[in-house]
């Protein structure tokens with residue numbers, strides 16, 4: 643099979659969609675991963691992954707350490723070419739989208755000498771937006787992420803949770819068609835993480851951008867995912883896909899069904915995670 647990342651199915655939407663109030667319900671691309679495998683040299687990392695992600699939905703990738711979650715995210719984002727299989731995208735990219743595939747990483751990568759507004763502005767400065775349009779967008783995303791009052795503050799004056807909200811503001815300001823999030827909350831202390839998780843749920847729901855979210859934290863997975871893709875240990879294969887239909891904003895981590903799903907996901911990965919940890923530990927000894 644010829645490995646490929648198809649981008650041919652993308653087309654521009656006719657109407658300019660605006661976050662947050664008059665946005666369309668489903669902003670984003672549909673993604674399809676077909677029989678995808680990946681190797682780094684002799685190391686087989688992903689094996690035969692099939693996956694479909696609906697526009698505007700959140701797919702969470704979980705699995706033991708080293709099972710290939712970030713690799714899959716990077717292939718979906720077009721940073722890596724798969725050894726086998728393909729990723730295809732279909733749907734509409736709004737004309738106001740500056741960067742269709744946009745990452746949010748765990749380290750916030752903010753410039754300390756730039757204000758909150760200045761950090762968001764950074765990703766808009768090479769675009770064709772006028773100064774006025776840029777300023778409107780910045781105000782709009784800061785309103786969406788609850789940072790309006792902090793536009794002129796500097797990263798050093800903010801908590802970790804707020805810094806990550808600047809990170810997500812910056813990502814949303816380009817109006818992405820797909821958000822790629824690699825453990826965005828993992829650099830935070832437990833309390834900030836819980837607080838920001840609730841805020842993320844609201845922000846992700848309001849933005850309605852197709853989102854692929856990698857995490858080790860199963861609480862985040864059930865809180866945010868429309869589907870939870872459970873991968874086996876390396877080489878990662880899809881072990882089970884769990885769908886959660888309840889709207890993200892109507893979920894509570896303590897709801898009985900959420901607790902049950904989380905326990906089920908943990909059952910699926912517990913043994914494999916223990917084995918993967920030992921394998922990685924030995925690899926580190928070598």
Ligand SMILES: Nc1ncnc2c1ncn2[C@@H]1O[C@H](COP(=O)(O)OP(=O)(O)OP(=O)(O)O)[C@@H](O)[C@H]1O
Nearest residue numbers: 682685687705706707708709710711712713714876
């Ligand atoms: N560029 C690379 N070259 C060689 N091996 C790599 C490369 N990137 C990742 N790997 C290896 O591929 C495997 C999968 O890595 P990846 O980061 O995708 O897994 P992961 O599930 O995201 O891991 P974790 O949960 O620990 O973050 C690991 O064994 C890793 O060491």
